[in-house]
Amino acid sequence: MGLGRTHAVALSGVEGRLVEVEAHMAQGLPAMTMSGLPDAACSRAPNRIRAAVEDCGLTIPQRRWTINLTPAWLPKTGSGFDVGIAVAQLVAIEVLPQAVAQTVVHIGELGLDGAVRPVAGVLPMVVAAAAAGMKTVIVPSGNISEAALVPGVRVFGVASLRELIDLHLAAHTGAVPAPATTAPDPEPDEHIPDLADVVGQPEARAALEVAAAGRHHMLMVGAPGAGKTMLAERLPGLLPELARSEALEVTAVHSVLGVLDDHRSLVARAPFVAPHHGASMAAVIGGGSSRVRPGAVSRAHRGVLFLDETPEFRRDVLDGLRQPLESGEVVIARADRQTRLPARFQLVAAANPCPCGRGVGKGERCECTPLARRTYFGKLSGPLLDRIDVRVSLLPVSLRALAGPPGESTLEVAQRVRAARDRQLARWSHTPWAVNAEVPGSLLRGDDWRLARSVTRPLERAMDLGELTLRGYDRCLRIAWTLADLAGAERPGPTHLGMALALRTSSEVAA
Structure with a gap:
């Protein structure tokens, strides 16, 4: 019929x-x-x-x-x-x-x-x-x-x-009404946290600026109340607005998850996602039985994924981050199909120096045994730490810092970050990459971008001593190029390489 x-x-x-x-x-x-x-x-x-x-x-x-x-x-x-x-x-x-x-x-x-x-x-x-x-x-x-x-x-x-x-x-x-047209999104009315609210921590603020400029992954280790969460929450405000193609990618993920804002159809700013430390593998990485759903790493696509109390996350969840950190996507395999989810995010991990949180600072008495400290940081595997570029230790805020003048605002730092991003975009315009953190180490060690031996000598010495792997060597080169972009230099010098090595190995869990 x-x-x-x-x-x-x-x-x-x-x-x-x-x-x-x-x-x-x-x-x-x-x-x-x-x-x-x-x-x-x-x-x-x-x-x-x-x-x-x-x-x-x-x-x-x-x-x-x-x-x-x-x-x-x-x-x-x-x-x-x-x-x-x-x-x-x-x-x-x-x-x-x-x-x-x-x-x-x-x-x-x-x-x-x-x-x-x-x-x-x-x-x-x-x-x-x-x-x-x-x-x-x-x-x-x-x-x-x-x-x-x-x-x-x-x-x-x-x-x-x-x-x-x-x-x-x-x-x-033939009497068809006019189709819908794209209405301009209203100006964002959400409050962007200001970096000037962070008291003290000049080294951590400088490290955050470097991470924002080159889209480097970051680890902060410090006592409770030192400002780790405040710094992480202010990172999205330092990042440039998303390009149109990037905004559509992010909006597509949020659309699938059903979390789009009712008043704004296009996600124009880098998202900030902070899952709870008790989240499962499917909640963080993505997955599901009948229907594969994006996880927190995909929701943070083109934005920031913040893991507070990182050692409290399950070991398998943390190790599951290794693939997306390297490739920018999650591949979930089932018996009958494979599903690819976008996950090009910037990781910011925060941890206490020990389970009790009193392992640093004058007059602090840590009650944790050596075994407890090793077990606490043992969840952060070597391969995962090797993929984190910037590592910084935070000391408790002193009264002197509390009485001192406020630091630079988000607007001031964001302008320098934007200028550094523009330099990177111009440098890598003939390649598939846009920021230093994405550039392969083989290219930076190639004939066109290789630095002089006198400049890279600190990195070579660290490799000889076993303090750096080859991946760590390449990531130090990327940080050095970002430092040079922030300083307006054409190429990194010995000072930039020294600072890059310090940022790579300054935390208490550096390896």
């Missing part, structure tokens, strides 16, 4: 794939069969659709229905296929024209009253539709702002199934 076709989008991680939705109505006993690996939420769609269609004054005939979601091997998760399945069924019973519906992508969940409700992950869905060559996408009205961020696609927002039917009938007659 009737056959209707349209399109929807399935998500795998933060990547979408175009799905063809087919609805076939045949004679026989009333039944509903769905194929294409739908999950529990997706397989319940016909019940929601029947009630929503009846609310519009229409009826889905009691026939033998077969709903097919192609490709059949790709798992379909969530309720975002409701609208597509409903449109395919309405085409099959000749309520909607096939010629119009077949060229449109439909995204949204249906309520029993016919309302089209927002779903998570609309931005990467629309991106996938555009990449597949689709020109028109219909989304819930609540998702229109993020969907309109994708160029080259006509986006329409609907609030109900009745409104969707009227839109398709109008398109069939």
Whole structure:
């Protein structure tokens, strides 16, 4: 009898794939069969659709229905296929024209009253539709702002199934309303923490500036109350605003997680993510049983991941950071597929000097045994520490520092960071990299960028003594280039290399 076709989008991680939705109505006993690996939420769609269609004054005939979601091997998760399945069924019973519906992508969940409700992950869905060559996408009205961020696609927002039917009938007659346009986001009204609020800690402030300028990973070791968390929270304010392509990447992750701000559709500033030390592997790295969801490392993509009380995290969670720190992505393997999640974040780790926290400072009496100290820092494995560029120790704040003048503000430091980033962007413009922390060590040791032996002698001596690995040697070179960029120098000198080595080995857990 009737056959209707349209399109929807399935998500795998933060990547979408175009799905063809087919609805076939045949004679026989009333039944509903769905194929294409739908999950529990997706397989319940016909019940929601029947009630929503009846609310519009229409009826889905009691026939033998077969709903097919192609490709059949790709798992379909969530309720975002409701609208597509409903449109395919309405085409099959000749309520909607096939010629119009077949060229449109439909995204949204249906309520029993016919309302089209927002779903998570609309931005990467629309991106996938555009990449597949689709020109028109219909989304819930609540998702229109993020969907309109994708160029080259006509986006329409609907609030109900009745409104969707009227839109398709109008398109069939040529009376199509204007598609949604991207509205400029309002200026951010959130308060950015000021670096001037941090009392004392000039060495840590300087190290934070270096980390921001070159996007280097950072470890802070100090007593409770020394200012580790305050410094970490002020790092995003020092970073430049995200480029348009980077902002879309970050917004796509937040869209999948359903954490987009209602007032701002585009995430323009570097995110700051601080998971609890009791978080699981799936919560930090990403994963899941039926549906792979991004973790904290992906939510911090192009931003800052702050691990407070780092030794309190589980050992397997910390070791799970090693791959994304090196490659900028998380690869989650399942028996039938692999899912790649973006995770190019800047790690800031904080730790106490010992479990009791009184291992530094004058007059402090540590009650921890040597075994307890070794066990405490034993969770920070050598391979993980080797991937952290900047390490700094913080002493308790003194009364003299409390009475002294405030330090530089976030605005002043951010200007120097921006200037250093511009120098890096110009230097590496002919390469795939944009900041010093991303540049491979083989390039910095190559003919074009190799430094003189007289300059690198401190690093070579540290390698001979076993204080540095080859990875540590390369990371010291990257820090030296960042120090030179902050100073406005063309190339690093002996002073920059000495400072880089000091930043690399200054904490109590340096290896």
